[in-house]
Amino acid sequence: xxxxxxxxxxxxxxxxxxxxxxxxxxxxxxxxxxxxxxxxxxxxxxxxxxxxxxxxxxxxxxxxxxxxxxxxxxxxxxxxxxxxxxxxxxxxxxxxxxxxxxxxxxxxxxxxxxxxxxxxxxxxxxxxxxxxxxxxxxxxxxxxxxxxxxxxxxxxxxxxxxxxxxxxxxxxxxxxxxxxxxxxxxxxxxxxxxxxxxxxxxxxxxxxxxxxxxxxxxxxxxxxxxxxxxxxxxxxxxxxxxxxxxxxxxxxxxxxxxxxxxxxxxxxxxxxxxxxxxxxxxxxxxxxxxxxxxxxxxxxxxxxxxxxxxxxxxxxxxxxxxxxxxxxxxxxxxxxxxxxxxxxxxxxxxxxxxxxxxxxxxxxxxxxxxxxxxxxxxxxxxxxxxxxxxxxxxxxxxxxxxxxxxxxxxxxx
Amino acid sequence: xxxxxxxxxxxxxxxxxxxxxxxxxxxxxxxxxxxxxxxxxxxxxxxxxxxxxxxxxxxxxxxxxxxxxxxxxxxxxxxxxxxxxxxxxxxxxxxxxxxxxxxxxxxxxxxxxxxxxxxxxxxxxxxxxxxxxxxxxxxxxxxxxxxxxxxxxxxxxxxxxxxxxxxxxxxxxxxxxxxxxxxxxxxxxxxxxxxxxxxxxxxxxxxxxxxxxxxxxxxxxxxxxxxxxxxxxxxxxxxxxxxxxxxxxxxxxxxxxxxxxxxxxxxxxxx
Numbered sequence: 074x075x076x077x078x079x080x081x082x083x084x085x086x087x088x089x090x091x092x093x094x095x096x097x098x099x100x101x102x103x104x105x106x107x108x109x110x111x112x113x114x115x116x117x118x119x120x121x122x123x124x125x126x127x128x129x130x131x132x133x134x135x136x137x138x139x140x141x142x143x144x145x146x147x148x149x150x151x152x153x154x155x156x157x158x159x160x161x162x163x164x165x166x167x168x169x170x171x172x173x174x175x176x177x178x179x180x181x182x183x184x185x186x187x188x189x190x191x192x193x194x195x196x197x198x199x200x201x202x203x204x205x206x207x208x209x210x211x212x213x214x215x216x217x218x219x220x221x222x223x224x225x226x227x228x229x230x231x232x233x234x235x236x237x238x239x240x241x242x243x244x245x246x247x248x249x250x251x252x253x254x255x256x257x258x259x260x261x262x263x264x265x266x267x268x269x270x271x272x273x274x275x276x277x278x279x280x281x282x283x284x285x286x287x288x289x290x291x292x293x294x295x296x297x298x299x300x301x302x303x304x305x306x307x308x309x310x311x312x313x314x315x316x317x318x319x320x321x322x323x324x325x326x327x328x329x330x331x332x333x334x335x336x337x338x339x340x341x342x343x344x345x346x347x348x349x350x351x352x353x354x355x356x357x358x359x360x361x362x363x364x365x366x367x368x369x370x371x372x373x374x375x376x377x378x379x380x381x382x383x384x385x386x387x388x389x390x391x392x393x394x395x396x397x398x399x400x401x402x403x404x405x406x407x408x409x410x411x412x413x414x415x416x417x418x419x420x421x422x423x424x425x426x427x428x429x430x431x432x433x434x435x436x437x438x439x440x441x442x443x444x445x446x447x448x449x450x451x452x453x454x455x456x457x458x459x460x461x462x463x464x465x466x467x468x469x470x471x472x473x474x475x476x477x478x479x480x481x482x483x484x485x486x
Numbered sequence: 487x488x489x490x491x492x493x494x495x496x497x498x499x500x501x502x503x504x505x506x507x508x509x510x511x512x513x514x515x516x517x518x519x520x521x522x523x524x525x526x527x528x529x530x531x532x533x534x535x536x537x538x539x540x541x542x543x544x545x546x547x548x549x550x551x552x553x554x555x556x557x558x559x560x561x562x563x564x565x566x567x568x569x570x571x572x573x574x575x576x577x578x579x580x581x582x583x584x585x586x587x588x589x590x591x592x593x594x595x596x597x598x599x600x601x602x603x604x605x606x607x608x609x610x611x612x613x614x615x616x617x618x619x620x621x622x623x624x625x626x627x628x629x630x631x632x633x634x635x636x637x638x639x640x641x642x643x644x645x646x647x648x649x650x651x652x653x654x655x656x657x658x659x660x661x662x663x664x665x666x667x668x669x670x671x672x673x674x675x676x677x678x679x680x681x682x683x684x685x686x687x688x689x690x691x692x693x694x695x696x697x698x699x700x701x702x703x704x705x706x707x708x709x710x711x712x713x714x715x716x717x718x719x720x721x722x723x724x725x726x727x728x729x730x731x732x733x734x735x736x737x738x739x740x741x742x743x744x745x746x747x748x749x750x751x752x753x754x755x756x757x
Contacts, residue, residue, distance in 0.1 A: 284625055288625045288628075291645070291647075349621055349622055350620050350621055350622060351614050351616055351619075351620060351621075351622060352620075354603075354607060354611075354622060357602055357607075358600045358603060358607070358611055360602065361601055361602035361603060362598065362599065362600045364596075364598065365597075365598035365599060365600050365611070366600070366611070366612075368582065368598050369611040369613075370583065370612040429600070430602055
């Protein structure tokens, strides 16, 4: 019956479960990210079998850099999808941020990098706020508002690149911007980073469990914590070894790209906000039942505007990495497909389009899957058109899983 | 005034001097509440008294004005005319917040729960316990939630960390009620709490309603189901076409006289 009548007992039942039950305990009640991870592993195995270059240190590093833009755009979209909203303009908003950063740090303007970055991010946050205000005040569907917004931002961006800034493009001429994707940690710092991440995670988990135990609340079984930490350590060690392998052909290149710890930092901050703060709780509540949230006194419309702002801000960060990787942004280098990868990365990772379900880790996995598909198909020399087909099929599969999960949840009532 | 009031009037507020004859021992008293929607008169001069520690059942056919009345009490709609008294004092509740602050909690039929949050999250929605006003204090919230559910004898939920979307209808109702109780409600208004429930779950909810009354809370129960009403109610108030046609202790009514009030607004065979 009720465990609440005797909350001090640890999950002793789970401790005695057979292995399959324990695996279930590890995963949790909803499938979460597991099907996506399985899909990722299948894709990796497939591409590695077809092309031995796929898992080389060089290509894996390249793949992570490719994934970064998808990851940031996906994280941006998660803020909106959580509320059941969408922002279709994020791809161009990212391009806008990248262009602003490139233009203002180049030889003509010579702004310090941090000022240019700040301007770029402030601008994209403002664009998000604008969409948010329009959606909330005029009560228009975000799909249409941001579709229109997407055209507007695209037009303005192309105009700036072609007319305002002489030369039809904005090359990256500043080291910090370039190093976002080109720079690496030294091999030693790569290891330090991995060790620090694992250690901090362990401390956070143990402190939290201790506090629950002291309060007489149910604590998760030890094996679950150990398994999580073991998985995290294994992943960290493998990545550190791969990144520290020399991948340069003339001069040696070793170490973890700066982009990886930066993605990790944003992931950690966003996850903390979503899982541990009032702000995050309200985001989920509004996505789950906005009427209930409104009746609980949550200023729903203000939070919807915040979500659009965070979307714009995060897409702006993605744009900085995007322009860094492309080495510049010009009217001819614009790539309209990036726009939809934002939604794809979030949804493939498992974020619900219906609102209320999703985590910041999802677009990380979703972004890596997109990068694996794109990178892998190039390696096995499938025509570029197939890339779209495969991405589409994977996206369709992800949406189907989302819909089925939602239906099974409703059936439980 | 509602002309056709029958039954004894001793609990319905005898005329004693000031404040239009409101009995200060009553938790909530309504006097002459009317509500118009354009030309439609949804409520006509409703007088109603809700005592603490008892279950008052508000019954009536569809469109009789039950929902309009509870929305007027809960501050969702302002009545066109009439007065509300809270513990004998005249009050104005212009917004749902005003009513909540008085101690009136309304559990609507849709329960207003977030399926994607766990029980603790729903119980504290909008009132989260925090550290430094930002970070959620999960331990405090979880302990208090367990405490409240235990107090209300809600024993069927396995863990307060379960998602509300995975709960049964009766459990969901219990969570919605527990949330109201947690915020120091003195009057709990429940709109058709058993409408969508099976037999076992209905029994659980009725038990919960009685627990609330025994803890000194006033319960205003809106229901179509006379079996439920006669099972838990201490008092009955019948609405018919926007009028409160009859009210009094449940002992004054039989199942058939209640049905007659609901369908015709009068009781021809009244003793």
